[in-house]
Amino acid sequence: MRTAAWDFVSAHAVGFGIKRICRVLEVSRSGYYRWIAGAEARAGRQAAEDVLVEEIREIHAEHRGNYGALRVHAELRGFGHTVNRKRVARLMRKHGIVGRHLRKKKRTTIPDRLAPPVADLVQRDFTASTLDEKWCGDITYVQVGAAWLYLARVIDIRSRRVLGYSMAPHMRAELVIDALQAAVAASGGDVTGVIFHADRGSPRTRPPRSPRSATGTASAGAWAGSARAMTVNALAESFWQGLKRKTMHGKLFLTMPQARLEIFQWLTYYNARRRHSALGYLSPMEFEQQHHQTARLQLAA
Template structure:
C-alpha cells in the first residue's frame, strides 16, 4: 500500500496552477524553490495532472497494455532523438572548430543581450537549455569573429573593384584567378560565397531557345520556287512563315501568307501550338 502524501490535495492543486501560470517562463526548479518542494515532486504532480483519467471499470489487461504502449512510445522517442538530423554533430563552440570560429546561435545572442543583466546568464541558459560553457566560449571568441569580419570586408571591397574594373563581366572563377594573381590565398568557394552574399553577379550567356526540331526521317518539303523570290506580277508567288511571340506566361505561334510582289498579307492565323498554324498553312 502506497504511503499517504504529506501534501494536501489543495496544496498540490495550487502548486500545479502556479507552474502553469508561468507559461514556461520559469523552470520546475524555480517554482519548486518557492513552494519548498523538490523539482521532481512538482514535475510528478504536473505529469499526473496532465495524464488522462483511466476509464471506469477498465480491466487489468487494458491498463497493462496502456503501460506497455507508453513505454514503447518513450523508447521510440529516445531512439528518434538519436537518429535526428544533426544528432551526431558536435556542440556549438566545441573543440572541433578552430579557436574563435564558434557558431553564433540565436540563443546565445539572446543570452548576452540586455536580458543577462536582469536574469543572469546561468538562469537564462537553464531555461533555454543551452550550454553555459559554450556561451562563455562564444563570448570569448567575439574578438576573433570581429577580426575575420574585418578581413572579409576588405576582401569584398577588392572583389567589387575587380568586378567593376572588368565592367561586371567576371564571375567567381575569374575573380578568384585575379585575386590569386595579386597574391591572395583565398579559396574559390569562399569567393563564390561572398559574391553570392553581396549580390555580385557576372554576365553569362543566355540559354538559346530551340524552336525547331526537325524530323530526320521525314521527307524534305519540295522547293516549288527553287529559291527564286523575284516576280513581275501580283499573285504569281506566295510565301509563308511561322514565328513565336511570348504573351504573358505562354507562347503564341502566328503564321501568315503574303504575296511576294506586293508584300500584302493574304491571310494569317494564330494558335497556342505550332501544329495548329501548320494545318492552316497547309490549307492554303
C-alpha cells in the first residue's frame, strides 16, 4: 500500500505539491523522501530479478517444461549461482512458470500366474550402497501410429543410470534379454553377484525363443530377483512416468524411426543431464563420476 501511495505522490507532486498530498493521504514526507532515495537500489534489484527470471525461463525451456522449482534451483546452483530455493519458487509462481506434473497412471504389468516362484532377493529394499549391486528392469510401451513399440530397460539402483535398453514391436522375452545384455556389456562384462530385479510380468518369465541369448546373459552372473507384489517396482514405474508423461506429453509418434530416435535422445538426456532428487540433484552420470572420484581418493589415501 505504501508503495502505491509513494507512486501517487510522485505522479502528482508537480500539480499539488508533496506536502499537501502527503497530508491528504496521511503519510509522512520523510517516508516519501526515503523511498525516493532508495529508488536506485530498487531498480538494481529489479534488474537482477529480471535477469534471474530470464535464466529460469531458459532452464525451463531447455528441459521441455519438465523442471519444477527444485530442479531449476539445482540447475542454477550448478551454474554457480547463489540463490535461495524459496526465491526461485516465488519467481516461478509470479511469472507462471510451472513444471509438468505427473497424472496418476494405470497399471500396465500383468503377472504371469503360470511362472514358477523366484526368490525375492531385493526384499522390497530399493536402495544400494554401491554401483552394480542391484539392477532394476521393466517394460513399457508407446503408441506409434496404429501399432505399439515396446521398451525394456535396466537401471543401476544406486546411480539411477540406464545401463541397457532395447526397443521392439513385440513383447517377447528377447526384448528383456537384449536390454540385460546391453547392461552387462556397459558394465564391462563381469557382473557376478549383481541382483537384477524385475516384476513378474509374462515377458520376463516365459522361456525365450533364443536359448543362446539367455545362456549368454546367465553366464555373466546376474541374479534374477522377483517381487511378490507387482506394484512395488517403484523405481521402474517412476522412470517410465518421466519418459511417457513428461517428455512425450501430448505427442503422437507416426513412424517407428521417429519414435526410436526421440526415445534414444531422451535416454541420453536422462543419463547425462536430468537431475535426480535421490542423487542430490545430480544427473546419473555426474553421480557416478563423483562416486569413482571418491573411490580413487580413498585408495590414494
